[in-house]
Amino acid sequence: MPLTADSSLDDWLAYLESIHPVGIDMGLGRVQQVYARMALDWSSATVITVAGTNGKGTTCAFIEQAAMLSKRSVGVYSSPHINIYNERVRINHALLDDAAHTAAFFAIQQARGDVSLTYFEFGTLAGLWLLNQQQLDVVILGVGLGGRLDAINIVDPDVAVITSIGLDHQAFLGDTRELIAIEKAGIMRAHKPVIIGEIDPPKTLVEAVNTHQAIAKWAGKDFRYQVQQQHFRYQSEQLSLTTTLPHIPLPNVATAIAVIEQLGWLLSPTQWQECVNLTLLSGRLTVFTEHTLGPTAPTILLDAAHNPHAAEYLVKHIKIMQPQRIFAICGVMKDKDIRGLLAPFVPIVTHWYPCDVSIDRAAKASDIALCLSADLDVDAQHITAVDHPITGLIHAIKTANEQDLVVIFGSFFTLSDFFACTSKL
Template sequence: MSHPSFNQPSSLEGWLQYLESIHPSTIDMGLARTQDVFARLKLDFSQITVITVAGTNGKGTTCTFLEQALTQLGHSTCVYSSPHILDYRERLRCDTQMLSEAAHCQAFARVEQARGEISLTYFEFGTLAALVLIAERQPDFAILEVGLGGRLDAVNILDADIGVITTIDLDHQDWLGNTRELVAAEKAGIFRQNGVAVIGDAQPPANLPEIVSKLNLDASWQGKEFSYRLEDGRFYWQSHAGISLCGPRPAIPAANVSTALCVLERLGKLPSLDVERLLSEVKVVGRCQMVGEHPSVLVDVAHNPQSAGYLLEQVQGFSAKQVHLVVGMLKDKDIQACLLPFTALSPNWYLAPLGGPRGASSKMLADLLPKGQKVLECQSVKHAYQQALQNAQAEDLVVVFGSFFTVAEVLEPSVQ
């Protein structure tokens, strides 16, 4: 069905504004509407190996490692992930490249025609458009990152050949529940009866093994079927099948590399992989990314306690004379649990507000820090970043974190 009165946008920006206008809420959990439109689109995924990746943290890095490994082996890939940092087109990479704005516009038009009277959220519409583009290209592998949860996420309309859970922690409690067990049940929704599963959380919630057993999954668990260790700047990986690999310590979390290597083992791809080269080259935009030196500048999208804890470990590995923290966060995050561990560094804090109804003010952040911290409340992320750079000495470290929005403001070309 088409919309006779609908003036089709002529640009990607126009389409994105339209997507924001057509549904009353950003999140509307449930798959029925998306499944109906997907059926109307008649997309063929029968020849594509689908890997779906869920988890609280580590989804993006796991997807990127899989993408770079499969590319090295000569396979065609499409990776769908969210959110983007600077450019909407970042959400879909085909053979490691973004597609043209025109390609995205054509896919949006196809979804618009197919949806008829069915209401779709921004994320659902975007996911269906990405699936249109993937189906058109027929890659060997489609690697799909779950946006929120798993069971009711739009990505879950496809049956995965391998379902992956990276980590399970508390985030998005309003939608996923306030215990790790409730979160695990939502994320395990990506699994299918008798399917293949890889679980990267070495300390999974107690109910996850029960769910895996009930679904009769062929599951590989971090710490059981596969494991890793870091020693003297090297990464070592072992599987129960007897495969041992090693290489330089990667720039992304080792636990996610370990999980991705198990997925590659399940696909039968490990014997041909140049792990040494892959581990030395793999990196992900916005994840422990170095963007400056003298002073060193590290940016990371960490926005929940687990990811903030990992970032703190990385920061402690620097021999910085003084640490300067540029922070902007959303108020529906556990702000205090993210920030308090960093007080041990005796840092200089540069706190910035984020816009929109979900953004926390700089005062809100400051009020959650203990008395006696060196705090500067700034009018914007850009202002906070500029103040930090101005105050930092050459041997200091500036760290920008707290949200995708925070990192995006610093990575904009005009700010560098």
């Protein structure tokens, strides 16, 4: 039976997973064809497209918060989700109900005709349809994979943002930072601003700015940040700002502030501080407190770090926290650089709990354990392979105390499995 706007969200998502022969199919031809039929008009909105190996979600979230504090209506499209699909679209920081998403899916189904779309392409078009329906002042679009050939790139941004350049998704984007930078740079537009948060840009990114005739502002040159006396300090030619330390990665805060500067939004010192206080994103440096483990339980830190670049930042953050001991629960996809992801943690982790994750793409806990022992020389007595992130936590809290840290990382899917079972804690 054909699906309708009244069909369930689960039925629609199952359908989306079944209609294209492969999950990732790079190229804009199919999605552009359907997008043209939709005739979406963004002329009344400021469109911001955010690409980067890491930091897209938190950069989007900070800009979103600033928009709301400056009384601008704002919508965000980002992926992937952690708990429920509805997380992919936010309108003024609120999620839409299932009925809104199924109506959007039905609209795309009507528009696509016989054009085959991947799950991500279909979902992206539906997300754009939902955002366009709201007649927003600001639209923030998080790139899914790369930039140049990502479905989001069918929309021309007023401001492009590139948060960072690291190694990830090499099978699709290239196996060097130089090649990956070219793909990320594909979101730039001629004579439009691009804010670049990467402090060590590959030569190809510099060249791409010239090729695309974009107007670039660079981290470390046009804007910078530092931490002084437990305060965050941002500096550019036009703005000097001091706040308490943000809850999200500091490079992304600086990049987001540079975007807000570029847009000419005028926030008071109080509003900047409020923006810092309010910007949180689940699964990004998230301290998990929704448990009943008691006052002697360790701090539980959740982060979706799933590549070496993100792992290095997470380790820096953990060192600042200064826990006595660190217990690591890690589930990771088998197509990732598992050794590169784990290596930064090896010098600081007391005990490892590699875990299974409930998705076919995931590496087995036993394979992660083997990587730790065989490739990274971790003593086998400090490795306990487990069947689920929650199982790892249950093991860890038998030993860990309030001065210790349990960190759960490796994939959005790992965090999703964890959150799905937190009622057991």
